[in-house]
Amino acid sequence: MNIKKNIALSDTGFIFNPSTGESFSVNPIGVEIIKLIRDGKEKDQIKESILEKYQTDDATFERDYYDFVNIMNHYNLTEIDE
Amino acid sequence: MEKLRYERPIIKKLETGMPNKFGMRTEYTPMTHIDGVAVKELIKEYGSPLFVLSEKTMRNTLKSAKQAFTTRYPKVQFAWSYKTNYLDAVCNVFHQEGSWAEVVSGFEYQKALDNHVPGNKIIFNGPDKSDSDLKRAISNDSYIHIDHLEELYSVISIAKELNKKPRVSIRVNMDTGIYPMWDRFGFNYENGQAWDAINKIMLSEHLELVGLHSHIGTFMLSANAYAVAAFKLADLTVNIQRKYDYHLKYLDLGGGFASKNTLKGSFLPGADISPTFNDFAEAITGSLINSEIDPHHLPVLILETGRALIDEAGFLLGSVVANKRLSTGKRATIIDVGVNIMFTSFWYEHKLTPAQEFTHYTEDTIVYGPLCMNIDVIRENVNLPLLNKGDQVVIHYVGAYNMTQWMQFITLRPKVVMIDLKGKSHIIRDNETNSSITSLEKIPEHLMKFEL
Numbered sequence A: 001m002n003i004k005k006n007i008a009l010s011d012t013g014f015i016f017n018p019s020t021g022e023s024f025s026v027n028p029i030g031v032e033i034i035k036l037i038r039d040g041k042e043k044d045q046i047k048e049s050i051l052e053k054y055q056t057d058d059a060t061f062e063r064d065y066y067d068f069v070n071i072m073n074h075y076n077l078t079e080i081d082e
Numbered sequence B: 001m002e003k004l005r006y007e008r009p010i011i012k013k014l015e016t017g018m019p020n021k022f023g024m025r026t027e028y029t030p031m032t033h034i035d036g037v038a039v040k041e042l043i044k045e046y047g048s049p050l051f052v053l054s055e056k057t058m059r060n061t062l063k064s065a066k067q068a069f070t071t072r073y074p075k076v077q078f079a080w081s082y083k084t085n086y087l088d089a090v091c092n093v094f095h096q097e098g099s100w101a102e103v104v105s106g107f108e109y110q111k112a113l114d115n116h117v118p119g120n121k122i123i124f125n126g127p128d129k130s131d132s133d134l135k136r137a138i139s140n141d142s143y144i145h146i147d148h149l150e151e152l153y154s155v156i157s158i159a160k161e162l163n164k165k166p167r168v169s170i171r172v173n174m175d176t177g178i179y180p181m182w183d184r185f186g187f188n189y190e191n192g193q194a195w196d197a198i199n200k201i202m203l204s205e206h207l208e209l210v211g212l213h214s215h216i217g218t219f220m221l222s223a224n225a226y227a228v229a230a231f232k233l234a235d236l237t238v239n240i241q242r243k244y245d246y247h248l249k250y251l252d253l254g255g256g257f258a259s260k261n262t263l264k265g266s267f268l269p270g271a272d273i274s275p276t277f278n279d280f281a282e283a284i285t286g287s288l289i290n291s292e293i294d295p296h297h298l299p300v301l302i303l304e305t306g307r308a309l310i311d312e313a314g315f316l317l318g319s320v321v322a323n324k325r326l327s328t329g330k331r332a333t334i335i336d337v338g339v340n341i342m343f344t345s346f347w348y349e350h351k352l353t354p355a356q357e358f359t360h361y362t363e364d365t366i367v368y369g370p371l372c373m374n375i376d377v378i379r380e381n382v383n384l385p386l387l388n389k390g391d392q393v394v395i396h397y398v399g400a401y402n403m404t405q406w407m408q409f410i411t412l413r414p415k416v417v418m419i420d421l422k423g424k425s426h427i428i429r430d431n432e433t434n435s436s437i438t439s440l441e442k443i444p445e446h447l448m449k450f451e452l
Helices: A028-038 A045-052 A059-073 B037-047 B056-071 B089-097 B107-113 B129-140 B148-162 B193-203 B224-242 B278-287 B309-311 B434-438
Strands: A014-017 A022-026 B010-014 B050-052 B076-081 B100-103 B122-124 B143-146 B167-175 B208-213 B250-252 B300-303 B316-327 B331-335 B352-354 B360-370 B377-385 B392-395 B417-418 B423-430
Touching: A014 B089, A014 B309, A022 A028, A028 A045, A028 A059, A045 A059, A045 B300, A059 B316, B010 B148, B010 B417, B037 B050, B037 B316, B037 B392, B037 B417, B050 B056, B050 B309, B056 B076, B056 B089, B056 B278, B056 B300, B056 B309, B076 B089, B089 B100, B089 B107, B089 B377, B089 B423, B100 B107, B100 B423, B107 B122, B107 B129, B122 B129, B129 B143, B129 B148, B143 B148, B148 B193, B148 B278, B167 B224, B193 B208, B208 B300, B224 B250, B224 B278, B278 B300, B309 B316
Parallel strands: B050 B417, B076 B100, B076 B300, B100 B122, B122 B143, B143 B167, B167 B208, B208 B250, B250 B300, B331 B360
Antiparallel strands: A014 A022, A022 B010, B050 B316, B316 B331, B316 B392, B352 B392, B360 B377, B417 B423
């Protein structure tokens, strides 16, 4: 899975999808995760990076990560890797 | 390096809805303390969920209501509406402030007596007073507000039996221009029923008509309806004086004043649109003072307001059980407060705030209670910060009716604590245990045993 290439993401958390005209806002940790996905990082690498930086645990992050990714799918912001 | 505080990642679609000049404020300003006591400490000490009542707010609210009326009318008496919240500690706060008791059942009447309210300071309302209730009330010289003719005849017959002359009023219902018109209680003004009852009492040598009572509705958002009610009661008072040369001792305008809660379907928050005590007082006393009632024989104005005096003093603390995502992508949060203990969630969109600091990121959330029942919805749509399991929330304006209409259903009812004027918390009702419920049950012998 990756973020669609045409999706614009600003550092302040503003997302714009030029193909639909829809815009979204993301909180800072969401921006971080999207950037890591864009950099080609796998889930476990992302988890490691977040756990190192934030006060959270494995289970909490995993649950929130899948929820976040599912919502991005729901909004059509992701694509399956070929 | 110290780790940063974690917040779950969220993505929110930006939607431009219809332009709205009001720009409704989101409700995530946290409430970390109640009267100086930390919400976290209260939950730690007494558990979650937990009802918390502020003695200070109760007393201050009654004082401001009294001020609104007594600065406009010379004789005012408040009577605490037991059904609104009949926890003894709550009743006694209002009794200490000078309120009489207003009860609507034999059970509530006994509670008032147990609280040492003198019998002649109890107002007995309601459509179902048994003969034994009436005998007790007559013996104690309480004010009996007659609801229907059957009750009128019962009171006459008991008065004869006891050889007493009970002090009675009649409840009068009327058209005050509001919908729905409450005509199920008392005698109607417009069609002459009220006059018929008044004549029967005035011509009976066994009863003393001391006043008239009306209670035009509940959660009234129009102060003017009370002006109409006061005008009609004043009209009856004047005509009783003309016809019988008799001065009534009081007019009881009942209750029904709205609190700051927001009714479901209301466009604006209740805090912005509910009339103030000054509005209600101006409407009622204006009608009485401007009526033809002899100024040398002004009746005492009795008020039985309940909700508006205690709603804001009540808080319900709860904790987040889980977060989930609905099929539509909408966020759902489950808290440990169910509709069984918060009956008023069927009528109001209760203000709900977190009890800890959060960032400014929020999500539109549906808040469910813990019951395994589809109807257990606390808020259908509320903008909340990113709550995690175990985080605490404060539900506001729950002082009225919840602690009397709550149900033991699926879960047990929690503790109620009151924070006194010095910031000390006291348990005023303990939580239920299994035995509180099962001690009332009995199992027939043949159902005592089974094998599985």
